[in-house]
Amino acid sequence: ADHRMNRVQSWAEHRLETLRGCSEATLEGRDLSDDRLADVLRDLSDDRRWQAFEQELAGQLIRVYDLRAECVRLDTTTASSYAAVSEEGLLQLGHSKDHRPDLPQLKVMLATLDPLGLPLATEVLSGQRADDPLYLPTIARVRACLKKPGLLYVGDCKMAALDTRASIQAHGDYYLCPLTALQVPAELVAQQVEAARASGQPLIDVERTQTDGQTRCIAQGYEHSETITAQLDGVSSTWTERRLLVQSLAAKQSAEQGLQTRLKHAQQALSELTVRRQGKAVLSASAEVEQAVTAILAHFHVEGLLLVTVTEQVQEQSVRAYRDRPATTRITRQFTITCQVQPQAVRTASEQLGWRVYATNQAAEALAFVEAVEAYRDEFLVERNFGRLKGQPLSLSPMYVERDDHATGLVRLLSIALRVLTLLEFVVRRHLTQQGASLAGLYVGNPKRATTQPTTERLLEAFQEVFLTIVVEPHQTRRHLTALSALQQRVLVLLEFSPTIYSKLCEDSSEPP
Template sequence: MEISSERIDDIPLIVEWLKQMEIAKCIDQKLKEPHGNHKGLSYGKLSVLLLTYIITQSDHRLSAVEPWVEAHRKILELSTGWSIGEKDASDDRLARVVEELGKQSEARQEIEVKLGRHLIRAYELLTVVARADTSSFSVNHQQGQSPEESLLRYGYSKDFRPDLLQYRQLLATLDPMGMPLVCATLEGNGADDPLYFPTWQKMAKVIGHKKFVFIADCKASAIATRAQIAANGGVYCFPVSMSGQHPQYLKQWVLNPPLQTWSIRLPRQDEEEPAVGKGFEVELGKFWLNEETNKWVRWHERYLVVYSQSLAASAIRGQQQRILTARTALDKLAAKPGEDRGELTQKVENIKKRYRVNDFFSTTIIEETLVTTRNCRRGRPSKNSPTESVTSICLQLHIQQIDDAIQLSETLAGWRLYVTNAPITRLTLPQAVIYYRDEWLLERGFHRFKRGSLPALPIYFQNQDRITGLMFILNIALRVFTLMEFVVRLALEQTQQSLAGLYDGNPKRKTNRPSAERMLQAFCHLTLYSLSNSTIFITPRTDLQKQILSLMKMPESLYQLPFGVLQDIITSDPAQVSTL
């Protein structure tokens, strides 16, 4: 009897997640229908096939999807219930789907809103805290003919590759799982400041209310952003940038605290452990003129003046090392100052700028003119030998360390300013610090895009609409990962259990915060066997796989096919398999 085999691994599980998230339905309802001659699967169904490939293979190359679908056709058809044609998953059709998702911006935003509302309602997600940030993605493309209209441009690179073209990705997520709700692919050289208020508006539309705390980095603390969010009934909490009047505020409040200082402790911290920091609040009234409406916006803000012991110790160590290195370089320069005053001045300024010690050293260059007598002839001079006067310039570099400035900087080290318009009953000082300490939740999504299991790089698309569409697909895949982790971790917390067997080489190691990547990896080596008499068998599931399915609230029937002789292989003995 002939037996054919097909690896199924985590494919049924991923397809079921995509079904429950209603990905195909959302895309088909909002995306414009293809032309009349289009045959085969719809855009939504093709997106599900592409997402399944990306999640299982950690690869977004469209050319590799068609052979992968051909190798897993039976399990894909059984899991989805669709009849997949021979050319349905060709790179041309998938490229058309990706391009349409990137081209139809209104439909893309409607998909985000519909999908986000469905997930919040279906999984009863908390909508208390949301955060946003941007990151750059460098590519090895060549500059196009019209760079001002292209998505790929030269700009400030967070990857430290200013020589490469790049595009930026905005990501807005929902705590505590870091699930994306809003994403946008932007040109590579724009400013981030104008993005945060429109992002807040989109988040409020998806979430359905404006009472969530919006958290972002200091680029969001522009007065215009804060005023517009406050005027529209929103709540924010941002660290302020050290520009304008903020350095003077910080210096004045730290040296002369206007209020009592309170200790800051983490929620799970023991009472015997020292506090992680301290701080106090200062309330100020703010106003801003909206130039579009020519109306003043007035609101009250709380400045949170926060001190971190670990941050202060790290800053002081770094500052001392920079001062020592700069002093060594300046002393070396003073030993051989040269004769060009302008060149010496430039070298001193470069050293101060490189080590950021401009306020810690006072340098003075003294120029002396020396006149010496030199013999005009060669050999030993005699009494009547002719001589000439030679004038030379001698430079001296005097270095003085400013101890008062160094002491002041060490006093201010570890202090940060945060600003919020939330009342103290809505957001306390320790809560604001804890919320900002969880900024890694959002960064984890960027890590998955750059060096993780959902890689966007290297990217091979030249069409900017396809780049935008691909990033939208990857953001949907990120939603799958974050929801998996949220559901499983919540179930483990409620039952006070841990999950063991996820780590190779250490099967007894337990965790109550398993990652989606490790849970999907646990379904490797599951195989579907087809006999010539249409009988189908599946490799038996392990206890770990059954436990993960139970924690995910997934039915065990995912790996029990609904037709034929439905039973699992009891043993892996080839002799027994051949007799089935």
């Protein structure tokens, strides 16, 4: 997609008949000129009117599509631009999630409804803002939108700030988020895991059915409770928080591979430490060698995993007197370093890999350990929304607008399109589930392949070969529309759309256009 405003009018003029069939019969190309589109973006940038619209829209969508409002997911992303940075503007330099710290950016906070990922609230903020303070204002907007207590809010470790958790608890809602390494250092996590093992607490397995139909364990862990106290608006608040110690087996495997790589690199560095090379400083004292060994072990984070032995050989060589130089004894020292992997220490270190601590204030009866882990692992839902928003098909990034009101309006306009993408596939998937059926014909090159989870992008792609042909005669206009295939007709049925949305486009007219 190309969201540059000066490109839309020429694009629309080649599709006026289709656009008129979808909107107003009097639509003209000039209605989509860059000036009028700029007016639209400026109107959408009005915070008060947008929030009222977004709140009403979310309420209507939940009622019309009979959606369950139980779990809300929050996250942020950044969108870069080639425009200039202004001191008080939206576009600022900051930590880029697109790996482009050299470009100015704005930040987007999105709150979505599980399990379909429907956007409920969209916040557009300046690009240098930290994530932590953005959660509570967005959560307040979700509360105003859903008007329902007892919601579960799921976020990443930026949502784990004590003030954020305390506020969610005080409003009668629930949270689920991982704690940061500052809140629970790795040493503390290891102690808690060891304490759980020593107490005989059973290990809880989290299993998931894979695409091949096999059920595999994807995570395991323990649980304990802690009493949390926080100051909220000058009032002390205390509640019980569940702490979930979770070890992701995939993360553990990846970390073990990283550990083995670090061990190899550390051994290689140690073996080359005393090798003489041109231009390389020679270590002549045992203290220097020991200091270098310690630095290598620390650099590769393998302290205690390698047994390093330093052997010193001292050689004395007599040097004869020469002219004014007296006879002397030259002493040279050579160091030999050997290292050996400590298997037991490596096994112990491996058992501590892949652990993370999650916090929630929801009771186990409503959110069991396995359900909590599964809920957080569904973080891909909001990440997928960001992928659609910034990449294909909505293409927000990079932005080709310079004014702040245009940038804000563009993000909000595309968030409406994101709702359409989300709802279309949700409706189709829900009907397929109710029917116990699947949909075939969506995959190019493999028409027999069926799926119960079609994406909106593939559903729309199935209609690419539908053409409207218009023949203008002196006294009438004839239209011909490509006949809909069986697949296209079934998609319309699954979407609860009438075929007339297509057939009405080809009604013959006695008046030429």
